[in-house]
Amino acid sequence: MARAVGGIDRRLAVRAVLITGALIFVVFAVPSLVGADWLTTFASVSIYSISALSFGILYGRVGMISLGQVALLSIGCWIGARLAYATHIPFPFLLLIDGLITMGIGVLLGLTSVRLSGLYLALITLMFAGATTIVLSVTDFPNGGGGFKGRTATGVLSTSTPPVRRPSIATGDTAFYKYIVVVTALMFLLALVHVATKPGRAWASIRESEPAALAAGVNITLYKLWAFALASFVTGVAGCLLAAQVGVPRAITFQTQDSLTLAATSLIGGIFSLWGAIVAGIFNQLLPFLFQAQWNINSNFLLILFGAGLMQVLLTAPGGLVDQFPKDMAKLGRFVWHSLRSLTRRGSAS
Amino acid sequence: MIEVKGLTVRFAGVTPIDDMSVVFPGGTCGLIGPNGAGKTTFFNVLSGFVKPAAGSISAFGEDLLRMADFRRARWGLRRTFQTEMAIEKLSVYDNVAMIHEHSGAKRGTRRHDVATAIEFVGLETPSTTKVGRLGARERRLVELARAVVGKPRVVLLDEPAAGLPEEETSHLSAVIRKIPGEFGALVILVDHDMSLVSACCETTAVVDFGKLVASGPTAEILRNEQVMKAYLGTETDI
Numbered sequence: 001m002a003r004a005v006g007g008i009d010r011r012l013a014v015r016a017v018l019i020t021g022a023l024i025f026v027v028f029a030v031p032s033l034v035g036a037d038w039l040t041t042f043a044s045v046s047i048y049s050i051s052a053l054s055f056g057i058l059y060g061r062v063g064m065i066s067l068g069q070v071a072l073l074s075i076g077c078w079i080g081a082r083l084a085y086a087t088h089i090p091f092p093f094l095l096l097i098d099g100l101i102t103m104g105i106g107v108l109l110g111l112t113s114v115r116l117s118g119l120y121l122a123l124i125t126l127m128f129a130g131a132t133t134i135v136l137s138v139t140d141f142p143n144g145g146g147g148f149k150g151r152t153a154t155g156v157l158s159t160s161t162p163p164v165r166r167p168s169i170a171t172g173d174t175a176f177y178k179y180i181v182v183v184t185a186l187m188f189l190l191a192l193v194h195v196a197t198k199p200g201r202a203w204a205s206i207r208e209s210e211p212a213a214l215a216a217g218v219n220i221t222l223y224k225l226w227a228f229a230l231a232s233f234v235t236g237v238a239g240c241l242l243a244a245q246v247g248v249p250r251a252i253t254f255q256t257q258d259s260l261t262l263a264a265t266s267l268i269g270g271i272f273s274l275w276g277a278i279v280a281g282i283f284n285q286l287l288p289f290l291f292q293a294q295w296n297i298n299s300n301f302l303l304i305l306f307g308a309g310l311m312q313v314l315l316t317a318p319g320g321l322v323d324q325f326p327k328d329m330a331k332l333g334r335f336v337w338h339s340l341r342s343l344t345r346r347g348s349a350s
Numbered sequence: 351m352i353e354v355k356g357l358t359v360r361f362a363g364v365t366p367i368d369d370m371s372v373v374f375p376g377g378t379c380g381l382i383g384p385n386g387a388g389k390t391t392f393f394n395v396l397s398g399f400v401k402p403a404a405g406s407i408s409a410f411g412e413d414l415l416r417m418a419d420f421r422r423a424r425w426g427l428r429r430t431f432q433t434e435m436a437i438e439k440l441s442v443y444d445n446v447a448m449i450h451e452h453s454g455a456k457r458g459t460r461r462h463d464v465a466t467a468i469e470f471v472g473l474e475t476p477s478t479t480k481v482g483r484l485g486a487r488e489r490r491l492v493e494l495a496r497a498v499v500g501k502p503r504v505v506l507l508d509e510p511a512a513g514l515p516e517e518e519t520s521h522l523s524a525v526i527r528k529i530p531g532e533f534g535a536l537v538i539l540v541d542h543d544m545s546l547v548s549a550c551c552e553t554t555a556v557v558d559f560g561k562l563v564a565s566g567p568t569a570e571i572l573r574n575e576q577v578m579k580a581y582l583g584t585e586t587d588i
Binding site: 212216 | 397398399419420421422423424427428429431435437438439440444447448449451452453496
């Protein structure tokens, strides 16, 4: 027993070192290796991986399908912009308050999950996403004006709009990219702490079987709402980052179908692992950039790619890319190793 | 001791439990009967999944039916299901610890209690293994460890040996027999495997059509003519 525990500790330690190393690389080395447009894309990858994380918490951990996560992101973005123009509170507090308000909205949405599950919950949350898109298209994002909407009638394409402010320690693009990555890491850490402890185990038992969870004394309503609260909090924080990242958020950039694409890419990345959310962020933001800006291919082709990828995942690899890819690589490695060995044997025999 | 008086459950036009009165005195008690006799429905009433139309259940002097379903685990009620429900995505340790967390037992003793429960059922796989990678026998043992962790008072076992080959059932029955002595819990065992029931249970109750047919010491019950007729079918029936 003691040895087993020591084993976990060593594995955990190795993991922690690797993750810290990767984080240091992403924060300090990447900005000097790539251009400004790449850095902007990586910032978006980071933000959308938080959004994918929220989908993964709800579906991968508890088994609740929410197709409204990008809608919540846009709400977080709106609140972030509104608060940034209206107040002078320091940016970290802005993130926190935005997260908490979005959490409130998310928990209200989550109340439906107490009675509904599966397809019905998916439909309701998708309707929520649709409604959000419509409301946003009417109100649009704040641009520093007055009133509840925080908008002055300058016209959508006005260039006089002052951008949403960034933290005073990270006003430049590179500095803010680093800021985003660090906040993203903190959100993943928050999720990890939940998943690895009591709520994570309660969620897993709900996902396995609600009657069994009930018999085990799990307060199912509480833990379902808790999951929605956590997912919405991190999404709200991500929305606030997004507002400051783009400076002038526009309603047209948030579509209802984005929530569906996020769900698809999250499934492709892998919903049972937190790493899957990062893969999902890459699929969601980096691939469109590569297609459109780098290769001049219409990025709508990506939908076909995502469709094929999703089918592949649902049919053969329920754990997604993060689960399947290492297995496939190991298989390939063994194949190469065996063929090399048989080749050399044949060589030495002749 | 669990005392059931005049328990009746109705679903639409069906009455799976019909004015049933039975006493489980303590130790390991068997509950047998043909398919559809109302055994699992009775467990569901105890768990709080099904609200009875009439009757009372007193467990160690407390009115079980007035307790909210998710509070019964904290009170000390544990159960396993016909289809095994250990959590695939969690490790063996987390599976058992999860029950402990909601049982009201002290946090400081968790590691020790969980290790004791795993050791008690005789599970040899490392406790860090994910349950999804275990075989049927090990999963049943994980379920049993979940049922005995954190001061259980009543342990309901619904066909714990379903789908296991005979040689593995004997280990299971040895473990089940030890539960009352080790944890001071009353065990109610539902199973169709008569060798398991007679190996584990001092007393046995037989139900059919939602009514108690007979109850008493297991050896006597299994010789009872009425029971043979109701449950096993007599030779003249064939």
